[in-house]
Amino acid sequence: MQKPARKTLALTTATILLTAAALLSGGTSGAKAGEADAKNLLKAMSDYMASQKTMSFSYDTNLEVVTKDHQKLLLASSGKMEVNRPDKIRVTRSGGFANVELLFDGKTLTLLGKDANLYTQVDVPGTIDHLVDELRDKLHRPLPGADLLLPDVYGELMHGVTDIKDLGSGVIGGTECDHLAFRNKEVDWQIWIAQGDHPYPCRYVITAKDVDQAPQYSIQITDWKAGDDATADDYAFKNATSAQQVDIEKLGNVDELPTEFRVEGKK
Template sequence: MMRTSRMLVNLYARGLTAATLSCMVLLGTSMQASADETDAKRLLKAMSDYLVAQQAISFDYDAMLEVVTTDEQVLALASSGAVTLNRPDKIIATRSSGFADVEMVFDGKTLTLLSKNLNLYAQEEVPGTVENLVDELRKRDRPLPGADLLLTDPYETLMHDVVDVKDLGSGVIGGVECDYLAFRTEEVDWQIWIAQGEQPYPCRYVVTSKLIDGAPQYSIQIKDWKAGDEVAATDFTFMPPADAKKVDLKNLEGADELPKNFQTGEAQ
């Protein structure tokens, strides 16, 4: 059996040498002393304002969801996909992994989930905005990739219950130089890398659980970012593939976050 979380990282500290750990202690002291909380908040707010100002957004992504077995082995489930968003109420998101190939279409009224590999689809009326859709999908344990970054006020959502903020300088993600920020709450630690320049979009977002043994993480790395006029015109009308079978959402197979051979248990 396995324990898992949707907002989840293994820091891999157990295998580090004593010398490496001593360096980490010294580095940690230096980073804490030099962290600029005000600047970190400013950079995060600038990213949030930029995202909210975009009427249309599209990007590709690679994601990793870690699960922890009862014998404390950390396993990582990898997936890739793409997202196209038109504010306020249209989105298409895909997710492909070794056990699922899923497309989600939302046109402001109807949510459609298509299990491509099984040629099954389900539909449900969910009128409202993308933000309302995010809430509904979370209730069903079917989260959108990077959902926190797609809301109408990412800054408010991300900063909720934050008790510690660090500006850690810069890093490079996929060849893009980014500002590197780290935040802590009582339940999770999270990090974000934000592209420098006129388009401060999120390049990488990592959330680490503090409530589950093994500290599993969820991470998403964003690439091929486009916004505004760069986004290709998209039809958000769902057309079922030939011979596709419609089923109830609760009976839709091949669209879960975990493969069938994974049995989830209680977090400890």
């Protein structure tokens, strides 16, 4: 008697995804109440984040890249972020293509490429919020999860939202979280918020709907500390390795998307 063929992992996963899709496509009772609860949970997280003068956490990011022949590749990196509002931040990030450190002391931005032992400095006087804008719009080197550092996370994330779902509980890194999903014209995004008195974001996932194959970017936060528990540190750059100073254009790979994965110089 011929044995039945074993299901492959891909087939099993596809079955799970189809089942989940069928469940979510059905009508749900209390949708409006669910939307209100989701908004309240996101607003509570936003208020909590804005109220923290000092905070630190470790993070892991995943950035999907889609090739011309529709293959998805996942670029992974890890790091740590230390924040002292209103105008000090230190970020490290280590990935397959870069080992970098960013420091900002309210006046000067320093980017250090540790492997190449090169650094660059840019005058960016102002707050962390101003730095986030400068890094994104002028220097084209956005901070990981920068949306979550702004003073009004709720207002930023809710802009243009057309659909809201409260998906109940989930567990991220052993922490029970409220799982929320949102849609706007350009992206879908999900967020998992720690339950309890410290509603920090545990995971944040963005899906680009208008890009071929809908690639995702995610950041997962662990080792959360805030207030007196957060690490206080000196945010000024100390050139302990005698790194060579160069123009920012010559610094090389410091972005999450390295030059090896760009087409004609564009992301």
